[in-house]
Amino acid sequence: MxxxxxxxxxxxxxxxxxxxxxxxxxxxxxxxxxxxxxxxxxxxxxxxxxxxxxxxxxxxxxxxxxxxxxxxxxxxxxxxxxxxxxxxxxxxxxxxxxxxxxxxxxxxxxxxxxxxxxxxxxxxxxxxxxxxxxxxxxxxxxxxxxxxxxxxxxxxxxxxVVIGALGLIISLASLSLILLYRNTVSPLLRLSQQVLSSDLGANGIDLGQQVVSEVADLAAAIDQLARRSPESGQSEQNGRYAEALLAEAVNETTNRLNGMINYAQLLYDSADQAKLSEEQKDMLQKIIDGGARIAGEWQKLK
Structure with a gap:
């Protein structure tokens, strides 16, 4: 991790x-x-x-x-x-x-x-x-x-040689975006779906793959809040704490997603000049669509 x-x-x-x-x-x-x-x-x-x-x-x-x-x-x-x-x-x-x-x-x-x-x-x-x-x-x-x-x-x-170096830059940037999508965007999408489900406290949160440490910490905090007993006398305080945590998580996640979406959009717009393959262009489009979908899901949590 x-x-x-x-x-x-x-x-x-x-x-x-x-x-x-x-x-x-x-x-x-x-x-x-x-x-x-x-x-x-x-x-x-x-x-x-x-x-x-x-x-x-x-x-x-x-x-x-x-x-x-x-x-x-x-x-x-x-x-x-x-x-x-x-x-x-x-x-x-x-x-x-x-x-x-x-x-x-x-x-x-x-x-x-x-x-x-x-x-x-x-x-x-x-x-x-x-x-x-x-x-x-x-x-x-x-x-x-x-x-x-x-x-x-x-x-x-x-x-x-210069053109080859430019191609190497585009390849490394595309690889970085693919890693961000696999280890950040996709787990956040799965996390948002599980947070909205009714059996969150009973089943817990399962991201199902290796994720970055920030997403793992966020999932663990949400899972810990979901498992707390309402009879503990702190349900109202926990609810406010969870709302504040979720609001902060939504803002932080939305900001980072916007940066990733903008970065991917710039690469997609320069696809013809950089001579990207169709597979790379499809992956960039998936990153843009997935980021926009996650941002929409997280906005529902506010």
Whole structure:
């Protein structure tokens, strides 16, 4: 036999801890999404800068203004610095970092630009330079898609963890309500029926199952009052005492039942969002109906 107060406090404590965990997970998810957005934005800036440099180099090669190539080398060095900072980001996987080093050689591209001015066979070097630009552009586009896909996959997986935690909270809350119904609401309903019966003093009170200590104490007190002899000279005093006890019991029970009914109603109203099963929804409806029926029975005792 355990205390109803302790059970309720334990349920609130567990649910509160889980809700705190949900809030912390939500904050971490917000930070993670922000960090990935920064990585994606940085990669898109690198891609845009490279496309701009590629267009400038192409125009230079077509027009034959070879002296402009030297000024483009500085832009490539700045772009290489941006790419190095992207490689240092912890959100980029080691395999992708290695691929960035192997496939995207901006330093080699800068060397080709310098050789374009100094070499004799500029046509052949121009073809080689165009091939290098096209290759780097393709790899940058591929890496952009990979980074976006990894970010989306990790955020979705993290959201699945949050959804699982929410489901766990709903399950624990439903389990708590089921225990309250079995060990509190149902015995109180049986107790109210026996109190209204005419043979209460002869047969006593039989709750027939394990109940919480508060309900057991209440049943024992009512049974003790019912068994007292009217010839003891204290029948009138006992009647007043019983009325006061019943009135206090009705008020206390009604208040707790209202809290249980409201709690169950909130869970039932959020059944679609929490994805509760039909069995859980039926149990919540039984709790609401049973609580309302008990409250009505107890009100008759006033």
């Amino acid at each position: 355990y205390s109803l107060k302790r059970l309720i406090w334990l349920a609130f404590l567990v649910v509160g801890m889980l809700l705190t965990g949900i809030v912390l997970l939500g904050g971490y998810q917000y930070q993670l999404a922000g960090r990935y957005n920064n990585v994606i934005s940085q990669n898109e800036r690198i891609l845009f800068q490279f496309m701009t440099i590629r267009e400038t180099i192409t125009d230079t090669l077509v027009s034959g203004s070879w002296e402009r190539l030297e000024s483009i080398v500085g832009d490539i060095e700045k772009l290489n610095s941006e790419l190095s900072r992207l490689k240092e980001n912890k959100l980029i996987s080691a395999e992708l970092k290695l691929a960035l080093v192997d496939k995207i050689d901006l330093t080699g591209l800068a060397i080709l630009l310098r050789q374009q001015n100094n070499g004799a066979d500029k046509v052949a070097r121009s073809k080689k330079l165009q091939e290098r630009l096209r290759s780097i552009s393709d790899y940058l586009l591929q890496y952009d898609r990979i980074i976006v896909g990894q970010a989306r996959e990790r955020i979705v997986n993290f959201q699945m």
